[in-house]
Amino acid sequence: MTGGQPRTREQRKVDTLAKLAASAADAWVATAAVDAGGHASSYLVPLSLVWIDERVVLATEASSVTAGNITSQGGVRLGLGPTRDVVMIDAELEHVYSLDEVPAGLARGYAAQAGWDPRESGESMRFLVLRPLRIQAWREADELPGRTLMRGGAWIP
Amino acid sequence: MTGGQPRTREQRKVDTLAKLAASAADAWVATAAVDAGGHASSYLVPLSLVWIDERVVLATEASSVTAGNITSQGGVRLGLGPTRDVVMIDAELEHVYSLDEVPAGLARGYAAQAGWDPRESGESMRFLVLRPLRIQAWREADELPGRTLMRGGAWIP
Numbered sequence: 001m002t003g004g005q006p007r008t009r010e011q012r013k014v015d016t017l018a019k020l021a022a023s024a025a026d027a028w029v030a031t032a033a034v035d036a037g038g039h040a041s042s043y044l045v046p047l048s049l050v051w052i053d054e055r056v057v058l059a060t061e062a063s064s065v066t067a068g069n070i071t072s073q074g075g076v077r078l079g080l081g082p083t084r085d086v087v088m089i090d091a092e093l094e095h096v097y098s099l100d101e102v103p104a105g106l107a108r109g110y111a112a113q114a115g116w117d118p119r120e121s122g123e124s125m126r127f128l129v130l131r132p133l134r135i136q137a138w139r140e141a142d143e144l145p146g147r148t149l150m151r152g153g154a155w156i157p
Numbered sequence: 158m159t160g161g162q163p164r165t166r167e168q169r170k171v172d173t174l175a176k177l178a179a180s181a182a183d184a185w186v187a188t189a190a191v192d193a194g195g196h197a198s199s200y201l202v203p204l205s206l207v208w209i210d211e212r213v214v215l216a217t218e219a220s221s222v223t224a225g226n227i228t229s230q231g232g233v234r235l236g237l238g239p240t241r242d243v244v245m246i247d248a249e250l251e252h253v254y255s256l257d258e259v260p261a262g263l264a265r266g267y268a269a270q271a272g273w274d275p276r277e278s279g280e281s282m283r284f285l286v287l288r289p290l291r292i293q294a295w296r297e298a299d300e301l302p303g304r305t306l307m308r309g310g311a312w313i314p
Contacts, residue, residue: 026240030201032189040197040230044187046240073197081238083183083203 012137016087019080020051024115028079031069048114056130059118085139091130102127169294173244177208181272185236188226205271213287216275244294248287259284
């Protein structure tokens with residue numbers, strides 16, 4: 001798609017941070033559940049993604065499948081697109097805030113980047129603060145080598 | 158994004174079938190696994206999506222996380238983007254074919270739509286044929302009502 005050489009890791013980090021900080025960014029949020037019989041099922045929805053202090057912040061209804069799964073899994077896998085210029089993030093859940101609990105700066109930062117304010121969307125919204133453990137970025141098959149930019153929560157130099 | 162009225166169900170079905178039949182279509186493929194301790198984890202990757210005879214066909218390495226999870230889950234949840242014009246599909250696994258087993262017409266159909274041929278990508282590739290059970294399509298919040306186009310494997314008239 002891009003022609004030319006695979007991007008360097010440095011360039012991929014620059015591009016990744018730009019995607020994460022973009023206005024009205026969205027992520028594909030993949031979560032999992034286990035039923036009483038031990039059977040796994042997967043769930044996927046697009047949600048606004050906000051990037052504050054090296055954390056991914058999502059906002060969704062407390063009763064949503066996504067909020068329930070992230071809470072019980074303790075984490076999530078996120079993808080930013082398009083599909084041939086992706087950023088993949090494995091993250092662990094660090095905090096869940098109700099509207100009463102959310103720090104004002106976090107809520108303001110969310111509204112500024114996302115372009116909508118969960119505080120205006122009803123009492124049952126939750127802010128989920130997620131710490132990235134692994135971040136990968138690639139466009140086409142020639143970029144699969146070198147796709148890992150962060151491992152164990154630390155950017156690879 | 159689109160302005161105007163929410164699309165009718167009929168229009169959403171037309172748009173959805175066009176997305177599914179598009180050349181070089183990609184889907185976000187969300188799967189889940191359960192570890193020995195009963196803990197769920199989610200996985201997500203973009204893969205080429207092919208639509209043949211009302212089935213989603215994926216191709217991936219037999220040893221991939223995605224192939225393993227779909228086989229043990231018996232299904233998958235797929236999203237087609239962009240994130241503000243989505244098609245979400247819950248599907249059950251109907252067949253897994255190795256390169257020796259795959260019907261020639263299916264493999265040819267895959268290569269024609271995807272623009273690449275898994276038969277040229279190594280012996281360990283698998284074709285996964287998935288039957289959609291539920292299909293939903295929406296753009297923005299105003300299209301959440303009426304988003305379900307297929308339920309229980311049948312298109313809603």
